[in-house]
Amino acid sequence: MSNPLRGEVVRLYKNLLYLGREYPKGTVYFRERLKVAFMKNKDVTDPEKIRKLIDRGEFVIKELEALYFLRKYRAMKKRYYDPEH
Numbered sequence: 001m002s003n004p005l006r007g008e009v010v011r012l013y014k015n016l017l018y019l020g021r022e023y024p025k026g027t028v029y030f031r032e033r034l035k036v037a038f039m040k041n042k043d044v045t046d047p048e049k050i051r052k053l054i055d056r057g058e059f060v061i062k063e064l065e066a067l068y069f070l071r072k073y074r075a076m077k078k079r080y081y082d083p084e085h
Contacts, residue, residue: 004047005054017034
């Protein structure tokens with residue numbers, strides 16, 4: 001018997017894995033931490049708990065995106081801001 005939320009969990013994992021490519025500490029570090037986090041919750045079967053974990057994962061996605069946008073903004077600001085002119 002398959003859980004109907006399994007597809008969402010797999011999608012979340014793949015999205016996080018994709019976002020982890022640019023993680024400051026490296027892809028390998030991020031992948032290991034991601035796998036540990038998902039394996040820690042592999043025995044959860046209650047749909048409500050799974051839904052809460054998915055929502056938490058989507059929050060992490062938003063936080064990662066904010067981190068990357070901030071890093072990009074800081075790089076652009078540093079590149080184009082010249083205090084002598």
